[in-house]
Amino acid sequence: VKWVHAVRARIGLLLRPRAAEARIDEEFRFHVDMMVSENLRAGMAPAEARRQALLAFGGADRHKERMRDERGARWLGDLISDSGYALRTLRRAPGFAAAAVVTLAIGLGVTTAIGSVLHTVVLAPAPYAEPDHVVQIARERGERRTLVLPPADVARLREATSEFLTLGVARFNDVALGTAESTVRVRGTVVTGSTLSMLGVPPLLGRLPAAADDVPGGACVAVLSFAVWSEHFAADPALVGGSVRLNGMPCTVTGVMPEGFAYPAPYFAPGELWLLAGPENTDWSAEAGPGFLVFGRLAGGRDLAEVRAALGVLSARDESTAGRLTAMRWAAPSREASRERLLILLAAAALVLVIGYVNFVMLQLARTVDRREELATRRALGATPGRLIRLMLAETGVLTIAGALGGLVVAKWSVDLIIALRSFMIPRMEEVAIGGGATAMCFGLAALGGAVAAAVSGVGLVPGRGPGVARFSRSVTRGRGGRHFGRGLVLVETTLTLILLAGAALLAQSYRNLSALDPGFRSTGVLHARVALPQTRYPDDASRAAFYAVLEDRVASVPGIRDAALTWVAPGVGAGAEQSFAIAGREPAPGMWPTTVWRPVSGGYFRALDVPLVRGRSLEGHRGAAAAAANRGALDSGSAGAAAMGGPREAVVNRAFVRRYLQDTEPLGQRLHLVPSVRADAAEPEAWTIVGVVEDVREEYVYREPPPAVYVHYSDQPRPSMVVLARTAGSPLALSQPLREVVAGLDPDLPVFGIRDLDYILRSEYDLNRLGMALLALFAGAALVLAIAGIYGVVSHQVAQRLREMGIRIALGAKPADVLRLIVGESGRFAAIGVVGGLMVVGTVGHLLGALTPGWTGVSRGVVAAVAIAVATVAVGAAYLPARRAASADPLETLRQE
């Protein structure tokens, strides 16, 4: 086939230039020899025959040259020789080369790193079959979106959306998994029978649980993640179909999922083991209590709009206060939040890149200007303008490629750093890597910078405007274009640096605000741990309350623990749902129920956390506590639930609650009840009387205003899982072992989860803030260094160019101070314009940073002003050093140099 021959011929010509040359030589020799023998035959003398033949053949070298052009070998050869030449000349200017490469590498590196993060976190699809068809269902009220839905919602949804969606749910439920050696805690995820199959990922071994397995009170069935299976069971295939101990009870393992499967990761915490809701005795009619993340796969041919319409109909019927049901593409909620933050960081990185570009271009422009005489000489000696431009291009190309490679290294470091600063709030961070796309991006951006540099520095060399020897060697001031560019550089770099520094400073300030906030409780020295009581062995409220009462007592008596309290969710850690409630005597209209933070706690909660009581009394000495205490013997003898759980229930509310809901009346003595209890069939069994008011505690997030909160005694609502908070005398974690022993003493099958220093948990809530701040600070630092280098470089270069001018000025009577003022003044003027421009930008878009920043208190004038002064000072300082050199120019010296 023709093209096969063509390709083969071309490859031969291009890749083996020497063989091609040899072949031509031999062909020509043969041809000439044939001509010679022809001439001999015609009767010429041998010498004359050869002479005539060579004459007739013509210049063999010219023929060869034509053939070389013809086969396209020339540009390749030229490219190689030009690059070699560029490398040699760059080696003679190592400072310049290093500065150009480093400046480009820093800009490219940070941009590529953030680009990779953005790509992985925001753009890469979820690792499930047809991820586009998976949606998540939430309730939405105004800005507020609730992702965790109560079981009753799941039941409603299952009924109303069956023709559109296959539902899948997830609820985290840490379980105690018995292994050969010990009991470990794994992140169990409660799912329904259709959930895992809905995701479309086949199991590695065994089978997925079937819908038939998911029956209330059915036998426990579990699917293990690859990690749990290989880590705790030595990847034993025989385990499939066998049984493990879960929360002390036997549970059948139906299958093992492949490596990397961690539903509902990547947008939520990864699951390690999956168990079915039915056997876990999930009450699908419960309107409150532990809820589920709800997902669904669109049935064939259905789209999101149809699902939303169906959900709208459903919402119109129900009375939930948590807002209307809506569906969105899965991952959208967390992605949106991350995307906003990452886009801000990407913009910041892009600013660093622009500064890098400007410096890169400036360096090459300066070099071209410096080399004008050399280039003029070359041109006078016969180099064509095209050839000179090619030489410059080769140099730019070498620098650009080196810069891009350096950029990849910087990107790798940056990604490692970002991962090391690990933020809980940015999902999938661990997966970020510098891959093919990032490499392409880095080289593409490098090529862009190279093209700009080549265009700008090549302008002075285009034919017609090219340098002539005479034109340039004698001028006193030169490079007007270069000077304009220098001013532009000062202006642009001060603007961008100001923006970045101000951003970083504002984030730092909000971080400080955050750490200085009074959370309303004392978290230092508090040990945090969670225990969970399996439903199978602690089936009712009485048995759980009894357990917690003993636990509270025993923990408080551990040496080194001063105070101990139990609560459902630790304050300030951002967990726990709100509860709809009503105040007796003022029941709201359906759908208008107010909400509050609702916390079952132990009587010692306020004392242990140093929350002052404002009015009335706390829950200590609560009737429930007394009942639970009376019941302690019952726990030990194994007959749970002996204590009577009747009588009035008591609640303590905080001041925010009083402000919001009881402004106009005496709070003490008011009665509260929860939504489900006002159903027609219930005769108000769950009502609490307010007996006290406490100071506000930032129960949700430390950086959010304290929400209204109601505290009730845990014996009224003994949750299946409670947090132990123990105030210690010294280091909290030193007491984790005694705490474990206390729990093991009560029930050896119960693991203790989440043993942490409460302070540490709260600080990690600032992580997001810290990540944004650290990165912006990093970018700002890089920008500052680049800007200093750029301004210093460009002013130095101008000073060197204008040394003669300065010499003449001094010879004519200018004082060194005048020269200093001239040069510093010029940079200073443009730096000032840059600072003003930067201030305007910060004033306009600074508030966008608020998205990055819990604890954001707006754009602080003081901080911005301080940054502006700092940037201006640095810019002037960078110009001052080279200006000093000009001021000390000796007129005799500089004028003699010519």
Added chain:
Amino acid sequence: MSPRTSRDALRGSLDLLVLNTLSLESMHGWGISQHIQRISEGSLEVNQGSLYPALQRLEKEGLIRSEWGITDNSRRARYYELTSGGRRALRHELDDWQRFAAGLEAVLRESAT
């Protein structure tokens, strides 16, 4: 395959001669130039400075291929032969040429009368 523009007319005629010559038998460069000279009875003389670049170009386009061979008097020489693509191109070029020559002749005849 690549359509030739009129800019290539002169070069094209050399290519045509070379391809036509090689359609008879495979031949070395010297043989090709001798053949063209002989058939045209000396009226067409092929310049070596054009012939070898033309051969290289045709080979690059995949119309001919070359390999080393031995001549009648036992010398090593590079022999060129048509590829099937070259054969097709030759037919095409010949048609073109004949149309062009006929047209040219018609126009010239008209202006002569």
